[in-house]
Amino acid sequence: MKNFVFFILMCLSFSVSADIVFQDPTYRQLNHALDSKSKEDLLGLSGSQSDKEKYILGLLYLRGSEKFEIKRSCDKAVNLLQESWLSDIVDAGYALAAMYYSGECVDEDIEKSRRLAKETADAGYVLSQRMLGRAYWGREWEKLCSRNMQKAVYWLGKAGEAGDRQSAGNLAYIYKVGDGIEKDERKSFYWQKVSAFAKFSESPGIGFYSLAEYYEKGVGTDVDLVKAYKYYDLSGSAGVDDKQRIAKKMTQEQIDEAIRQSKAWQEEHNIQVGGGFIQRTN
Secondary structure, three states, X not given: OHHHHHHHHHHOOOOOOOEOOOOOOOOHHHHHHHHHOOHHHHHOOOOOOOHHHHHHHHHHHHHOEOOOOEOOOHHHHHHHHHHHHHOOEHHHHHHHHHHHHHOOOOOXXXXXXXXXXXXXXXXXXXXXXXXXXXXXXOOOOOOOOOOOHHHHHHHHHHHHHOOEHHHHHHHHHHHHHOOOOOXXXXXXXXXXXXXXXXXXXXXXXXOHHHHHHHHHHOOOOOOOHHHHXXXXXXXXXXXXXXXXXXXXXXXXXXXXXXXXXXXXXXHHOOOOOOOOOOOOOO
C-alpha cells in the first residue's frame, strides 16, 4: 500500500508553487516553530490544520515526542509526510528521501531516495543540495550515486551559495587539496570565507580559525597578519597560542588594529569571545 501511494505521488507533476517551510539546515527554524506550537495546533484540535503543521506532525511521529505526548508511529509519519509532499511541501520530500535511503519506517529504496533528493534539490532545498553534493563526493549517502566530483562541486556550490556552512567548508577543502579536481587555492579561500560567514551556521564564527590560517599563510590570498590575528582572536581559546605566535611578527599598531576589528565584530553581533590573554609586543 505504501509503495502504491508513493507511485501515485511520483506520477503527479511537481507544482511550480512548491513551498519550502524551513530553509535552515541547522534546524533552528523548525525548533522555534515547535516552541510556538501546542499539541492542539498540531493535531488540528483547535481548528484547521495547515500543510505546514501536518509536515511538522509527521516529523514528530517519525521520532516521537514527550513534549507533545506523541508516540512514535511509522504509519502516521509516512502518511503525513507523503500527504505533505503531495501538497508541495518540499521539506517533506527531503524527509522521505532520507527515510527511503536508510529504510526508516519504509522499505529501503535507493532509486526512490535518489529521485526525491534530485527533485527537492532542483526546487532549491539546501539539505537536498548538500545531500547530493556529499553523495557525489563519496563522503556521505554513498549508495545514492557514484562519485562524480563535477556534480559534487555543482551541488555543494548551490547549497554553499544559499548559506550552508558545511557545504561551503567542504568546497574549501576540496579546492585546497585538489580532491578529484584541479587544486585552486583562490577558490578554496573564496569558499572558506563563504563558510565562515554563512547564513546557516550552528553558531557565529565557526569557520574563523580556518580563515585565520588562510590569511596567515597566504592561501589563495595575500598574507594579512592583522586579519589572521583578528580571526584567531574571534576563535576564542582555540586561537590563543596562534595569536602569541604571529604577534612576534607584528608591530604594536598591527596588533592594536586586529584587536579593534575583533572587538567591533563582537559588539556588532552582541557576542563576547573568551579568547584568554591577548599577547602584545613590548
